[in-house]
Amino acid sequence: MQIDNLLQQINFIKEIDKTKYIKRKTKLFNSDRNENDAEHSWHLAMMAIVLAEHADGPIDILKVLKMVLIHDIVEIDAGDIFIYDTEKNHTNTDAERLAANRIFGMLPKEQADELISTWEEFERGETNEAKYAKSMDRLEPLLQNVSNNGGTWTEFGVNYKKVYEKKKKIKEGSSSLWNYAEKLIDESVEKGILKK
Amino acid sequence: MQIDNLLQQINFIKEIDKTKYIKRKTKLFNSDRNENDAEHSWHLAMMAIVLAEHADGPIDILKVLKMVLIHDIVEIDAGDIFIYDTEKNHTNTDAERLAANRIFGMLPKEQADELISTWEEFERGETNEAKYAKSMDRLEPLLQNVSNNGGTWTEFGVNYKKVYEKKKKIKEGSSSLWNYAEKLIDESVEKGILKK
Numbered sequence: 297m298q299i300d301n302l303l304q305q306i307n308f309i310k311e312i313d314k315t316k317y318i319k320r321k322t323k324l325f326n327s328d329r330n331e332n333d334a335e336h337s338w339h340l341a342m343m344a345i346v347l348a349e350h351a352d353g354p355i356d357i358l359k360v361l362k363m364v365l366i367h368d369i370v371e372i373d374a375g376d377i378f379i380y381d382t383e384k385n386h387t388n389t390d391a392e393r394l395a396a397n398r399i400f401g402m403l404p405k406e407q408a409d410e411l412i413s414t415w416e417e418f419e420r421g422e423t424n425e426a427k428y429a430k431s432m433d434r435l436e437p438l439l440q441n442v443s444n445n446g447g448t449w450t451e452f453g454v455n456y457k458k459v460y461e462k463k464k465k466i467k468e469g470s471s472s473l474w475n476y477a478e479k480l481i482d483e484s485v486e487k488g489i490l491k492k
Numbered sequence: 493m494q495i496d497n498l499l500q501q502i503n504f505i506k507e508i509d510k511t512k513y514i515k516r517k518t519k520l521f522n523s524d525r526n527e528n529d530a531e532h533s534w535h536l537a538m539m540a541i542v543l544a545e546h547a548d549g550p551i552d553i554l555k556v557l558k559m560v561l562i563h564d565i566v567e568i569d570a571g572d573i574f575i576y577d578t579e580k581n582h583t584n585t586d587a588e589r590l591a592a593n594r595i596f597g598m599l600p601k602e603q604a605d606e607l608i609s610t611w612e613e614f615e616r617g618e619t620n621e622a623k624y625a626k627s628m629d630r631l632e633p634l635l636q637n638v639s640n641n642g643g644t645w646t647e648f649g650v651n652y653k654k655v656y657e658k659k660k661k662i663k664e665g666s667s668s669l670w671n672y673a674e675k676l677i678d679e680s681v682e683k684g685i686l687k688k
Contacts, residue, residue, distance in 0.1 A: 306635070316520055335528070338534035346505065350494070350498065362541065365534065472494060
């Protein structure tokens with residue numbers, strides 16, 4: 297039984313290597329190199345660890361780590377959708393749900409069920425853990441765009457209103473991180489790297 | 493106080509972006525593209541989660557995740573040393589300890605102390621968590637080299653004896669993973685992708 301499990305787990309481990317090929321729109325800090333989903337997920341995990349004291353509600357940090365580590369694995373099948381895409385809906389699509397079932401479904405049933413439900417909890421964004429995890433996911437590209445003189449805002453002509461609308465999600469997980477983020481957004485307008 | 497902490501934490505978050513530029517010798521699965529330390533750390537974290545049932549001793553999985561997520565951050569200053577390097581010692585050098593103090597030291601004191609001590613615990617490899625985390629670190633490149641017809645073994649002329657010597661560390665964290673790894677090593681010799 298443990299041997300059967302192991303072979304399924306190893307196949308899953310090989311499959312998720314593809315996460316390293318999925319390019320995000322956002323670039324690394326002070327860089328013109330696109331970030332990939334594996335690097336992004338690692339960075340969110342590190343942020344979740346060091347920023348934990350700023351979470352508004354009590355959080356199970358292990359669950360948050362699982363959420364941020366797995367949240368983009370579905371993009372192996374479903375692809376990365378730009379958060380400011382005007383044609384496609386960024387949030388939880390049928391394609392992503394199918395992907396979650398296929399990819400996490402490679403694992404032994406109990407594990408597959410746990411990861412699918414952790415991923416769905418993240419997507420719904422209702423629990424403290426999901427809210428805090430989503431704060432990380434919105435904060436990282438904000439920091440990156442500021443470091444890159446506007447980054448994807450400039451590149452794709454995204455204005456203040458759209459940025460504010462997406463970023464205010466940070467507030468649901470952490471009011472202190474939102475205070476900081478709001479200040480960064482205002483400063484970006486002042487510096488002319490984000491258009492009103 | 494929380495604001496002071498936040499600014500230190502944000503500076504740390506920016507600094508560790510450099511982990512994404514540190515190239516390992518090992519290539520991605522079925523690929524000729526080198527893996528970087530951030531991708532590697534993410535993959536070890538995922539492996540640690542899905543393979544946890546194979547740990548020999550009871551483990552605190554949160555501590556294991558912290559270990560694998562941070563273990564290579566010191567390479568920002570100290571560089572990646574190839575595990576089969578014959579001139580430099582792969583393990584815990586003075587340069588790495590200095591790097592740990594500088595980089596984790598960017599965080600508020602309590603956090604810095606915790607991450608430095610977690611990193612040192614990993615390096616010493618004595619606790620169940622460190623042993624299991626090190627099993628992950630040895631298993632991933634084995635899987636990659638097998639997928640790449642010998643990968644770094646072929647590229648750098650590393651033979652069976654050296655591979656066996658390094659990989660048997662897996663046994664300290666997990667006898668079932670070691671059984672599997674030993675079989676992979678033997679099969680690699682049979683297939684001619686690892687020389688006796």
